[in-house]
């Protein structure tokens with residue numbers, strides 16, 4: 001199978017499995033797991049933040065951040081296609097009691113500028129409006145096709161948000177992909193953000209786990225919410241051991257995933273009926289429009305599946321994600337299968 005549904009399907013390497021088998025462990029709810037503690041410290045160094053907390057999933061990391069930064073009745077701002085708004089099952093409403101103000105990015109990149117955010121804000125609003133409590137950014141932007149936000153663009157939003165008293169959370173599930181594509185450090189890409197979540201379980205190849213970062217105070221509060229949500233786990237040094245390898249060795253191979261995605265996009269652009277802007281494919285996500293083929297995305301996805309290729313279709317779009325378990329040869333195979341299917 002060539003599984004292009006997501007980079008979450010990646011399997012741990014031999015080195016990771018060995019490290020997991022040998023991991024020193026303890027009860028992390030008591031703060032006693034030495035491997036988890038080492039991973040959290042390493043994440044703080046890499047991101048240049050005060051404190052870090054291992055969380056079971058990226059969704060939990062995002063939702064804890066929303067909870068700690070806001071009060072019930074607040075409104076939070078996300079981009080129109082953002083993960084927190086669209087793919088977390090209304091958790092911000094359920095857990096934090098907040099509503100979400102969706103803002104469209106005018107250039108389609110998925111990354112909001114201050115000029116786009118500011119009109120949506122309600123600072124000291126009249127008593128019939130909900131006050132804004134948080135700005136959420138996403139880098140790379142998943143459903144805008146893995147697009148990247150530069151350090152300068154992020155710093156600008158953070159600076160102006162802070163000037164009006166608003167915190168900024170970065171959904172950095174794939175922040176290392178952005179870092180590799182832009183050649184800017186993850187520390188620079190998240191410098192002004194009050195909290196950052198990144199996943200270990202996507203392109204970095206760990207079976208499970210994400211990290212939430214922020215100030216000591218923020219993480220103290222986050223730890224309480226992690227327990228409340230059922231995310232206080234015990235001997236998770238077994239997972240953190242893979243995380244340590246991922247943090248140090250994972251990012252350097254993401255460039256290969258990006259090259260594969262670009263090659264895939266170039267191949268797709270040649271197929272009649274498929275529409276894709278190759279220039280926008282800068283990381284590992286390829287989203288293309290199939291309306292010109294006269295077939296539905298469900299039909300094409302099903303034909304691909306018959307050829308051992310998995311992808312996700314929604315509406316007129318199909319999404320393919322490259323990762324460490326997909327080779328350059330498999331990309332050519334995929335392009336050929338699509339040509340036949342279309």
Ligand SMILES: *Cc1c(COP(=O)(O)O)cnc(C)c1O
Pocket residue numbers: 056057058059060062083084138140141142171173174199201210
């Ligand atoms: C995958 C993803 C998440 C959630 O991570 P899970 O570990 O699957 O819960 C959050 N934000 C973005 C942008 C993602 O792509």
